[in-house]
Amino acid sequence: DTEVTQTPKHLVMGMTNKKSLKCEQHMGHRAMYWYKQKAKKPPELMFVYSYEKLSINESVPSRFSPECPNSSLLNLHLHALQPEDSALYLCASSLGRWGHGNQPQHFGDGTRLSIL
Amino acid sequence: GIQVEQSPPDLILQEGANSTLRCNFSDSVNNLQWFHQNPWGQLINLFYIPSGTKQNGRLSATTVATERYSLLYISSSQTTDSGVYFCAVGGATGNQFYFGTGTSLTVIP
Numbered sequence: 565d566t567e568v569t570q571t572p573k574h575l576v577m578g579m580t581n582k583k584s585l586k587c588e589q590h591m592g593h594r595a596m597y598w599y600k601q602k603a604k605k606p607p608e609l610m611f612v613y614s615y616e617k618l619s620i621n622e623s624v625p626s627r628f629s630p631e632c633p634n635s636s637l638l639n640l641h642l643h644a645l646q647p648e649d650s651a652l653y654l655c656a657s658s659l660g661r662w663g664h665g666n667q668p669q670h671f672g673d674g675t676r677l678s679i680l
Numbered sequence: 681g682i683q684v685e686q687s688p689p690d691l692i693l694q695e696g697a698n699s700t701l702r703c704n705f706s707d708s709v710n711n712l713q714w715f716h717q718n719p720w721g722q723l724i725n726l727f728y729i730p731s732g733t734k735q736n737g738r739l740s741a742t743t744v745a746t747e748r749y750s751l752l753y754i755s756s757s758q759t760t761d762s763g764v765y766f767c768a769v770g771g772a773t774g775n776q777f778y779f780g781t782g783t784s785l786t787v788i789p
Binding site: 601604608609654670671 | 711713721722781
């Protein structure tokens with residue numbers, strides 16, 4: 565599913581750094597998602613944006629701050645992360661109508677994040 | 681939420697063998713997808729199959745929505761089929777997307 569592009573592919577940061585993950589799609593999808601995946605576990609939903617508005621926040625700590633500047637772009641701003649936040653972060657998109665769960669989701673290749 | 685169980689959790693196959701992976705879910709769904717996550721972490725969409733049967737090369741999938749299960753069939757397995765296979769479902773209310781626990785497949789030459 566390379567129609568969803570994530571950058572960077574890898575990121576190493578210290579606990580005091582501020583960085584951002586970027587996700588872009590040009591399929592006209594209006595729902596975009598951030599997932600976190602730890603090793604040997606399924607992806608866990610973090611945030612859902614629908615028509616550029618935050619519609620689901622799965623009780624994610626405030627050190628993760630999502631942003632959806634337009635219908636094609638989704639960012640995840642990171643600040644003061646902890647070592648346990650090291651994981652693969654996946655972005656996905658779907659058409660966005662008739663709810664989030666009942667349409668196919670298209671995933672990017674992910675950003676592998678390591679916190680030192 | 682919807683519970684999604686996959687079996688078996690782990691599977692080791694000789695190259696060329698066939699296998700069937702199963703996904704059971706606890707409630708009505710409007711979306712069901714099968715994904716393959718390769719060793720590099722890429723999550724590849726195999727099938728969007730809320731009901732019926734589909735085939736793509738050596739892979740095929742069947743979902744029997746009324747009985748709340750789906751099957752992924754891999755024939756003539758290759759080493760490149762190794763990785764984790766996830767089933768994920770979207771509920772009838774359409775507000776969530778639930779992943780199963782996955783089946784880890786290793787194909788040995």
